Amino acid sequence: MKRVALALCLWVAPVWAVQPDEVLDDPLLEERARALSDGLRCPVCRNESIDESNAGISRDLRILLRERLVAGDTDAEALQFLVDRYGDYILLNPKVEGANILLWLAAPLMLILAGGVAFVTVRGRSSAPAPEQLSEAEQRKLDDILKS
């Protein structure tokens, strides 16, 4: 299956990321379409958004997305329309829900944990007794050396 996907991606006649004939006349609408298609994954490629992908299906998705926008969908509605048909898989920005909450919380949680450990370490180091203190015997020896 993966091989088929790769072949689809690379061996189709050189279609090309966004084509001139796809571009919408309304620059505001087009800008929205570009921003949205940047966050949508080409379903048959390896880690490419439909905005940069050369695959035929990405072209279809780009055109579909623009049709929805022209029909008056909001950004959220247009995205939902595509997710309903292709699944969460096409969202390059995973939704903050279900198991993905853990993904989004990973950074803050880890930062708090690491920050806490660092705080305790620094506190411990700053209150630890200084080991540089020489013992009495060492001090006497040092004095002897310095005197001589």
Next chain:
Amino acid sequence: MITEIGHFALILAALVGVAQMVMPLVGAHRGWRGWMAMADPAATVQFLLVAASFAALTYAFVVSDFSLKLVVANSHSDKPMLYKVTGVWGNHEGSMLLWLLILVLFGACASWFGGNLPDSLRARVLGVQAAVSVAFYAFILFTSNPFERLDFPPFDGRDLNPLLQDPGLAFHPPFLYLGYVGLSMSFSFAIAALLEGRVDAAWGRWVRPWTLAAWLFLTVGIALGSWWAYYELGWGGFWFWDPVENASFMPWLLAAALLHSAIVVEKRESLKAWTILLAILAFGFSLLGTFIVRSGVLTSVHAFANDPERGMFILMILAVFTGGGLLLFALRASAMEAKGVFGSVSRETALVANNVLLAVSSFVVFVGTIWPLVIELASTNARWTFGSTQFANPFYTVGLFDRPEQVSVGPPFFDAAFTPFFVALSLILPIGAVLAWKRGSLAKAVKPMVPVAILAIALGALAFAMQTGRSALGPIGVVLGAWVVGGAMMDLWLRTGRGDIRGRLGRLRRLPRADWGKATAHAGMGITVFAVAALLAWEDEDIRVANVGDRWDVGVHEIELAGVRDVRGPNFIGQGADIIVYRNGREVGHIFPEKRFYPVAQMPTTEAGIRNGVVRDVYVTLGDPQEGGGWAVRTYIKPFANWIWGGSILMAIGGVISLTDRRLRVAVGAAKPKPKTPAVPAE
């Protein structure tokens, strides 16, 4: 014949590796000097044998020996000589042999330049290094043998993926591998220190140059890869948060952290256990990167090996070395008693903050990279099977999943989750870099930085006023970049002490190279941070159908399509456009973008035409001819693009300058051997 010699040399090297793994470690444990001493010649012999094996494979590629399976699959007699040679590592088997070659090269270097290490430490370092190499000998010989022959050799080969036929990419893997594998030295030193049960300032000084070298090679490798993507993939992207890119970025972040924490070990004898842990994790991430690339579990444009058996093998190597290292760490770390005491405001604390930010950001990249795999594994089956036992998938039980799910984690996530760490890092860097060791004063560190901060904010305000649009990204990039670069320069200036300008300028020249290296690398980071923000914020784009003779505006430039002609290369055919760039009505240059087709590989590629400038690149790609006549043409204006790689290279140069510092040279070379510690541990 030569192929068989290469194959045989590799098997011999594996046997030497086994001996070098066992004898020095046993010898160091028992205090048998003879057994320890065999590590040095063995390391050299391993290197020579693997080098011979690699040379044999290279020879097969150079003469296009199509009786070799690997050459057939990845070469073609028409391919330019440069790519015949670089094709050796443009495939799975060959690149693993290069990995191994670099691994044994590092081992040999540790033996050649490690004359000042205590004998037992050197023996253990080389023993651990050999253990890593044995794992990879087994991997190559049993699952990825590059010397496999074909019974019926074909007349010609199937050619190398044309995307890889490029000078930027040809040298990207060797640098990356020098970095990945260089971290094996830090790992070996960490394990050897745990075995010795001792970490002191000298250890910190020995491990630092190796980490620094690995980090700077990784920096160059990553920069080369990003530069290649920029001009080769045809839309001017430079970083995609692709799993394979992340695989090199995670060890880079940890190596940067390790670099800084090893300074604390060397100067203050603190953070020892943490430094050891970082060294183990950094190499663990290198192995993980190798696993990600080689197994193809996280599919991306880079993976050329989709073979579960190989994946399992590397996963086992990863488990043994990282797991074993961490286990040893858990058992022995408590013996690493910290000596240095420092106040909560001190250089040490600043470096701890640096380490927290770098390590956590690396962890974030890690989680984001493996998340799709985690979700898929956790959600695919309603019941899990282990051998003959079956039980309900706990995630289904708690209602987290009710069907197999797939998610993608792409650039939007990484941009949001990763960027804050580098913003924070940039903010604390200039202050932390000038804080005093042991017990510093925040007021003293902040005071000289006030003018730098004022300058940075003024530049940011200027950028905000000059830009079209209200985006904050560009100005913030300017502020951060100027703050870090200015801070680095102020750091150098403060190092010259007090007195009149002449005296300080004189002292500036005589500052230790380490100070210059530090300032250069920090400034490089500031430049890269600025350039990334500037490019993303101020890019211009134009897509259109153009007829020959058409002229149109993009940003401050005018672009004209002057002509399209057919082109023909040694192994490709295609079309090339002649594009004229005008500025204020005056012609400033020509650009020649191409559209190529490689018939043997059956693959089209886009060769972007780029007019490089100091402040901006003009970037044009040629698309398909349109039905109603004319050509699809995309034009981009990429501001400050070159500064991204300029900054990265500056970071690497900073590393090189630091490496040439006398203190580290003494540590690497054997100029001044330290008083020998008793070579026989009392065990």
